[in-house]
Amino acid sequence: MPNNLFNAYSKQRVTRTPVLVVEDNADQWTIIQGAIKECFPEVEAIWVSDADQALAYLEETKTQAGQLPKLIFLDLYLPQREDGWKLLKQLKDPAMGFSLLPVVVLSHSSQPEDVEEAYDFWLTSYIVKPLDYDQWISALTALRNYWWNVVTLPGPQK
């Protein structure tokens, strides 16, 4: 299912600002997609469900000016946390060409070792997943006010 979605997106040029969501759980994706639609009406949320799909999407889009995602939301447990770590390391490796993309980790885990290890891997920020939809909305609203209105992001989108 996520695979189909990714293929559908990759065949059409995305005209709205893309944001990549790497999430292995379809129910979680439904919630995140709804919250993104509500808080970021100008954004096209692209769903991929594992590291291989994420890298394939980025490789494909990095040759299209302005099509690289403005932000990446990364679920740490994909489904093992090692999968998330591995992808985060790849994204932040300058040789891969994506290291300037901001990566926001969304994770159910609030364990200090997960939080600290993620910052050690140079993620942008670590968010423990909200428990209900209203909390998702207030978290994404605060995220938008900061990242869209205060911060200057790399790339042509800003």
Add this chain to the structure above:
Amino acid sequence: MPNNLFNAYSKQRVTRTPVLVVEDNADQWTIIQGAIKECFPEVEAIWVSDADQALAYLEETKTQAGQLPKLIFLDLYLPQREDGWKLLKQLKDPAMGFSLLPVVVLSHSSQPEDVEEAYDFWLTSYIVKPLDYDQWISALTALRNYWWNVVTLPGPQK
């Protein structure tokens, strides 16, 4: 003057949450300090004016639990941008022991090469310095709502 301030802070245990401000311009520091006081009443803003002082402060505090700054605000031009880059690289080098501290760059420059290079060096976010005090207040309010209320930061402060 910043040196004296740093020495004064280093001799007393900071009981409020420390935030480190690396800024070579005293007038800018006055504005930033005022805006931090207004938006972060529980925070102790620590001022250092160059890379050596910043590293000395961090080295001294990393042995005191809970005393490492929750966030670092880094002026890129100290006064040359090479000085800011060098410090940013040192802060993000895992061997130095500070790589998990979030670094927010505050810079007058909105040049794409400065913005992109900063993200390439794994900074947390890049903010072009606001032009007046009211803009500083709204930028720091949005920053607080995101970093304090939504994000989980590493370390014992959270």
